[in-house]
Amino acid sequence: MISALSSWLSTSDNRAKLFAALAVVLFATAGVGALTTHDRPSLSVDEQRPANNTLIALQGYQHEGRAIEVNPAGETVWEYTEADDVFDVEALGTNRVQIAVADELPDSDCPTEYRDDGYDNCVRNSLRVVAQDTNETLWEYSWFDAKLHAHELHDADHYVVNGEDRWVMVDMGNDRVFAVNRDKEILWQWNATDRYDRPEGMDEEGDWTHVNDVDRIRPGVFRISIRNFDTVADLHVENGSAHLEPVVGPDSYSASGDILYEQHNPDTLGDTLLVADSEHDRIVEIRNESVVWEYGGSGVFDWPRDADRLPNGHTLVADSYNDRVVELNEKGEIVWSVETGSLPYEADRLPGEGSDGPTASEAGIPNRTQEASPVNERVAWGISMAKYVVPNNLAQELVIILFGLMALVGTAVERWR
Numbered sequence: 001m002i003s004a005l006s007s008w009l010s011t012s013d014n015r016a017k018l019f020a021a022l023a024v025v026l027f028a029t030a031g032v033g034a035l036t037t038h039d040r041p042s043l044s045v046d047e048q049r050p051a052n053n054t055l056i057a058l059q060g061y062q063h064e065g066r067a068i069e070v071n072p073a074g075e076t077v078w079e080y081t082e083a084d085d086v087f088d089v090e091a092l093g094t095n096r097v098q099i100a101v102a103d104e105l106p107d108s109d110c111p112t113e114y115r116d117d118g119y120d121n122c123v124r125n126s127l128r129v130v131a132q133d134t135n136e137t138l139w140e141y142s143w144f145d146a147k148l149h150a151h152e153l154h155d156a157d158h159y160v161v162n163g164e165d166r167w168v169m170v171d172m173g174n175d176r177v178f179a180v181n182r183d184k185e186i187l188w189q190w191n192a193t194d195r196y197d198r199p200e201g202m203d204e205e206g207d208w209t210h211v212n213d214v215d216r217i218r219p220g221v222f223r224i225s226i227r228n229f230d231t232v233a234d235l236h237v238e239n240g241s242a243h244l245e246p247v248v249g250p251d252s253y254s255a256s257g258d259i260l261y262e263q264h265n266p267d268t269l270g271d272t273l274l275v276a277d278s279e280h281d282r283i284v285e286i287r288n289e290s291v292v293w294e295y296g297g298s299g300v301f302d303w304p305r306d307a308d309r310l311p312n313g314h315t316l317v318a319d320s321y322n323d324r325v326v327e328l329n330e331k332g333e334i335v336w337s338v339e340t341g342s343l344p345y346e347a348d349r350l351p352g353e354g355s356d357g358p359t360a361s362e363a364g365i366p367n368r369t370q371e372a373s374p375v376n377e378r379v380a381w382g383i384s385m386a387k388y389v390v391p392n393n394l395a396q397e398l399v400i401i402l403f404g405l406m407a408l409v410g411t412a413v414e415r416w417r
Contacts, residue, residue, distance in 0.1 A: 043074035045337035048329065052350045053077065054316070055097065056325055057089040058342040061387040066342065067099050069132075069350075074338045078132055087154040087345045091352045092129065096138065098167075099128050102152035111144050119146050119205070125153035127169060141184055145173040150207035154345075155265075159216045168222055170211045177214055177224055177235060177242075190235050190242035192226075199253055208253065213265050223247070225266050230257025232266045232273060248273060248286055259284070259291060264305040265346065272359045276304045276317070282369060283307045283317060285360050293360035295332060298377050299370035302384065306346040311356050313363035318344040321384040332368045343387070 041056075049072035058066050065086035069078040080086075083101035090098050103124045107115045110122035126142040145151040151173030159166050166187065168179040178189035192209045202208060213225035222235040222242075231249030235242045249257040261279035268274075273286040282296035283304060295315070296304065302321035309315055313330040325347045327336040357363070372380065 041068065041070050041074050041076055041338050041340050043337070044324065044339045045326070045334050046074075047333075048327075048335035049073070050314075050327065050336060050349065054325065054338075055089045055091060055348045055350060056318070056338075056340060056344055057086045057099070057346040058340060059085050059087055059320075059345045060342045062389075063104065064342050065101065067097070068340075070338055072336075080130060080135055082135065083126075085148070085152055087152060088156060089346065090156075090158065090348060091350055092158060095132050097130055097132060098156065098158060099130055100153045100156050100169075101126050101128065102148060104148045114144060114146055117146055121148065122146060123148045123151050123173070125151075125171075125173075127153060127156045127167060139182065141167065141169070141180055143171075146205050147173075150210060151205070154212040155214055157215050157222075161219075168214050168216060170214050170224065172209070172211055173205070175209045175211065177211060177222065179237075188237050188240045188242055190237075190244065195244055196253060210262075215266075215268070217268050223266060223268060225263055227262050227264065229253055230260045230262065232260070232263070232275065248275075248289055259286060259289070265307065267308060269309055269357070269359050274307055274309055274315075274359075276307045278303050278305055278320075283315065293365065293367055295328065295365070295368050297369035297371045298380070299372040300368075302380055305344075308348065309357035309359070309363075310349055313358055313365070315357075315365070316347050316349055318347045320344055321380065328365070330363045330365055332366045 051072070053069050053071050056068050056070065058064075058068065060066065063084040065083050067080040067086050067089040068076050071077050080099060083099070084104050085102040086099060087102070088098075088100035092098055103126070104121050105124055106121055114122035123145050124142055125145065126140055128137050129139040130136065131138055154170055154172060156167050156169040159168070165182045166179055168177065170177050175192035176189055179187045181187060192211075198204075198208060199206075208228065210227040211224055212227045215223050217223050217234075220237050222237065223232065224235060225232055226249075229249060229252065231246055231251070233244050233246045233249075235244055249260055260275060260277050264276045264278050266273050266275040269285070271287055272292070275284050275286060277284045281298040281301045281303065282294050283301070284291050285293040301317070301319045304317050305320045306318035307315055314335075315328040317326050317328065319326055320343055323339060323341050323343065325338045325340055325344055326334050329335045
């Protein structure tokens with residue numbers, strides 16, 4: 001029997017049939033696993049539960065974005081699903097949250113200028129103030145743009161001047177930062193073209209600045225993240241006009257940053273910046289344009305996009321491609337982790353704790369980095385990309401199966417060569 005099987009396998013067509021059959025079985029098995037796995041938040045580390053709930057913005061891989069609030073046990077106690085992509089969620093007090101969202105619309109539902117612009121569909125960006133008990137929209141500011149990718153509203157910050165509500169927002173698709181009041185009047189705006197020339201050969205819809213974050217750090221000063229410049233900069237606003245001063249990174253699109261690589265969500269801790277250095281898979285603190293603390297590496301994080309230093313010295317991190325939110329204690333140990341699914345973008349500990357905590361040196365948090373092996377990095381990258389085209393729960397199994405089949409084929413080829 002064994003000799004007969006060996007004889008059958010010696011034919012390339014028969015080997016191909018076997019590999020195809022194995023693939024069908026493995027993919028079917030993976031499909032069953034995906035259907036029986038729930039894409040709901042769950043605790044994966046439960047060594048020290050926080051005292052309060054956590055707001056989480058889930059961007060989503062395939063128009064599955066939502067905002068959620070989880071309790072210390074990792075259970076969802078509130079959910080908002082009225083958006084394709086969700087990037088920012090922030091508490092504004094009892095029963096009110098603001099949510100930055102993007103919805104992709106068919107050309108037939110788009111304004112005339114975006115129907116025949118050469119791009120499929122358009123995007124409607126919205127900053128919404130929502131009542132949590134009903135999910136009713138209490139206030140909204142919105143605008144349309146040519147397409148979804150790199151044209152979304154990623155961040156907004158609420159502030160008050162002389163008792164009046166104001167919001168500052170980043171408009172990625174139009175390479176600008178602007179502020180509005182409750183009456184939706186634009187109070188000031190800064191355009192990247194005020195200071196920089198658009199790269200030669202890049203049209204107006206190209207992914208140029210990718211401004212993805214803004215925070216008011218004091219009256220008249222707004223700190224922004226220009227992701228594609230690897231730069232954090234300050235906008236100084238006076239009498240309705242704004243001028244920019246880089247804080248960390250090059251004052252140019254064409255130059256590469258020496259420290260940051262396509263960062264997200266810089267937070268200010270006194271004279272120190274706490275930044276999610278996303279493409280380096282780490283969290284860093286920067287002072288005087290030098291890294292004074294780092295944590296992560298590809299063996300720990302996979303494309304982190306938010307980090308907050310809490311008042312107790314812990315650090316809350318949205319570890320995006322690992323689909324989780326983690327909390328590190330002052331010893332640099334992960335003491336709480338929630339598997340969220342759906343690509344977390346930002347996490348905020350209630351009640352609006354933000355990044356009000358100490359620096360790493362003040363809290364005594366040690367540096368800690370660990371890089372994954374090249375093979376593990378490739379597998380992780382494959383899983384992350386697969387989630388954009390197949391159901392989230394299926395992606396990991398399919399990529400592992402694919403690598404397994406590749407290894408099986410390689411072994412068979414070597415054996416019969």
